[in-house]
Amino acid sequence: MHDTWRFMGRFARYVAAAILLAAGVNAGFAADWPARPITLMVPFNAGGSLDRMARGLAPYLSKELGQPVTVVNRPGAGGQVGTTWFLQQPDDGYTLLVTAATPYLPTNILVTGAKYTLDDFAFVNAQWSDYTMLAVHKDKPYKTLKDLIDAVKANPGRLSTGVTFGSAGQISTMMMLEALGIPADGVRIVTYDGGGPLRTALAGGHLDFSVVQGEGSETIRDFIRPLAVFRESRAKEWDAPPVNEALKWAGVTIPVLSGSIRALASSASFKKKDPQAFDKLTAAYKRALENKEFQSWLAANKIDGDWLGPDKTSAILNSNFEILKKHRQLLKK
Structure with missing residues (x-):
């Protein structure tokens, strides 16, 4: 009986230690992120609006996060090639997506058979909405x-x-x-x-x-x-x-659709795994947009610097998804 109690006592201590170790690892991951350079992945060619927005943001986001931020382009299939690649990367927050969250993501999902859904992304902010x-x-x-x-x-x-x-x-x-x-x-x-x-x-x-x-x-x-x-x-x-x-x-009228809504996103699994790091990213992005020098650059380059935040951005994108869903037959012609 004494041996049993001793075994159970040791087992309880091992479990408690494991729990504390896991908590410490998670807390350390959030505290340390980012510990190395970050990549902003644009799933379209260089020179486009998304590319210009990403390259303008990179140095100011770098300043706020304390790590180099670079931009890479992986174009193809209306953004689907690069987006698929992005979701195949480790969900550690070191590869982020700058994309036309409307209309390209919905089109890939609704029309061209993308293997992802909007739920696979954690949208940080819709910075630039165009007509x-x-x-x-x-x-x-x-x-x-x-x-x-x-x-x-x-x-x-x-x-x-x-x-x-x-x-x-x-x-x-x-x-x-x-x-x-x-x-x-x-x-x-x-x-x-x-x-x-x-x-x-x-x-x-x-x-x-x-x-x-x-x-x-x-x-x-x-x-x-x-x-x-x-x-x-x-x-x-x-x-x-x-x-x-x-x-x-x-004698005709047509529906007026929103143009591109350009946004920054992480993978949804990164946000779920480390919400503190996601919050750190969100706060850094917001501070970058408040930077007077960045605001001047945005104005000079005719690029919006809106701050909507994760919740409002997600609500708008979900609403636009439903609108585009009604018109998807036009993309098959």
Whole structure:
């Protein structure tokens, strides 16, 4: 009996020690994070809006976290290649995702069979929400949206438009063509893997028109002419009417979809495993956006610096997911 009690006593001490050791390891992990450099992974080409946002954020986030922060690009399949790679990395918070959480993540999930869901991500903040606009090269003859549509109808399948698969620009383009009775093959659709290459093609006159990001197209302002903005009201940045005002002559209206919502995320498992480290990341991001020097850089580069935080960001993205779910058939045309 005494031996049994001695054994049970030793066993209880071992269990208590194990519990304390585990608690200490977890606490130490949170206290030490980050202990080495962090990578911001952008699942699109360099030069696009997401890439510019990530590269602008990196040095200021580095300052707040006390570790180097670098940016890498892994483009492909409308962001799906890089996003899949991101989720395959260790869930230790040293690889973070800067992505167009709307519309690319929902499109990958709803249309192209991605093996992930929104629940696999822990969104930290939606920093930059943009609208879209329909633009042509400045040397094209089209002065109004009616001019362009008349040309499309007079030359079936000959005029070209650029899209990034799964983007708000693609969805808006398809909705507009459908409302005007123009079949999907009524224009020549050229697909690009990212906003940067698409804008380069538009600015170079290689496309007849495209629906592109409004604020994100500031870098090609001198080369394009906007014909309509996909907003309920005019945009201060561009001299063009709202799309439904520009379509009045045709007697049609289309839904106005939000453009890209660009956000920073970790894996959901990182947040679950170490909520204290996730909170540290969140606080560092917020402080970075409050940095006066960073605010000046953002303003000069026409990039938003909004702070919504994890809860509001997640609520907005879930709401947008449901909206895009209703329009997913347009992406299969």
